[in-house]
Amino acid sequence: MKSGSHLERLLDKGTFVVTGELGPPKSVNREVIERKVGYLKGMVDAVNITDNQTAIARMSSVAAGVICVQTGLEPIVQMVCRDKNRLALQSDVMGAYALGIRNILCLTGDHQCFGNHPECKNVFDLDAVQFVQMVKTMRDEKKFQSGEEMKMEPRVFIGAAANPFADPFEFRVIRMEKKINAGADFIQTQPVFDLERFERFMELARKRNLHKRAYILAGVMPVKSVRALTYMRDSVPGVIIPEDAVERMGAAADGKEEGKQMCIEMIKKLKDIEGVAGIHIMAVEWEQAIPEIVEKACLLPRPPVEAPPELVETGD
């Protein structure tokens, strides 16, 4: 047991897990988080807390993650290399752990040009692979990135992202392998719309035995309208939307219902792919849709949250 997190324990038991996503508010209002947790509690096993997603300044992912812990839903706190150097990242990992956070997702981060402060200076002291390596070194070797020793280590479950839909395709599996080699315990993929490509990705992953070395959670995203779908197709790099999905959404009388239905069908198909250990539902600013999706995708009830095992901690 690396972290004893609920997510880790479920995956280790072979449970097909469900994770969700929660974007912290663009304000100091903790009620926004509590309300969103309300939609998700009992529907997902853990929830990703985004870190200044799309380079828009929001409440910190660690702070929002703590509110999540207090509200009774296990967070997967995302951290990006864009805004913080290795000093700040390590400091946040330690602080997050001390405040009860047990899952951390290490990301590169969207470029700041997409956000609301495009004139800022970026950091990218580390890349996501190096970030994963650093957290693993902290946890398993009780050492800082510099090599200096630490007395009490952050026992976190380490996550990383993979995008099977960006280019070059063949290298996407290699990059995921690098993250696993660096120490990623679990992987969450970008949302799948192109099932055929995802199947090829998983086939390559299985050939390299990656599904046995880390838990791979397939991402899905319910979309509200054909406009949202074509926007992603045309304006978000690294997203592939097949034409039949656009046609289906375009022909739908009720976009929201169709979006949820397509997401449910996708989950059912993804569940059958060998090596997929769970589903990551990215319902961006549409957390209310998650209960229905989870229920209709036959993912309920979620297993109860048990008390974490006692971890003996010493040092200062």
Next chain:
Amino acid sequence: MIVAEQKPIEEVLKSIEPFDKILVLGCNTCVAVCMAGGEKEAGILASMIRLAREKAGKLVDVLEKTVERQCDDEFLLAEKELYDKVEAVLSTACGVGVQQLSALLQIPVLPALNTKFMGGTKDHGTWSERCSGCGDCVLELTGGICPVSRCAKTLLNGPCGGSADGKCEVNPDTDCAWQLIIDRMTALERLDKLLEIQPAKNWKTARDGGPRTQTREDVKL
């Protein structure tokens, strides 16, 4: 070469506004190649200034000169008598040249250019960034394509999730450096090298370690 571009003329005119006698000093090396501040561009700029000030009813005496390199005192000191005749120098060199001359003079030395990057000629009239002077070259590992200067996120372990159709998510006109690296390493049959994890980079040798100076004791006079 160091690639630069001329500042908007309004900004240049504003900076020289208080002066009635200036020297426009060109530089015949990098900024001449990238057509921003060589003899020809310095001459055109001088003419534009004269015209604009004439139009504004505030005549200015503009001297013109271009030296081989403004980053060497040797070339700058050769024009000493010119500086004594003016109230300010408008340099069309890169930021290095402006500072080199400024350190020698008691009068203001003003930049006419915005210095942008170290790069090479891509096509006629197009220059692209190729090096950020990190002080610890990784080109051996990346097939001769620099991810430090050419990847928008300075990634060292492969492309981010925004690489699509060979282009960078930040700008569809920019090639994804990692797509180029992977293509090149594939052609060189060295793709396996990219599976190795590149550890956290030592940025001490880069600008992050503070302003850098290099000394060669063996060539000091």
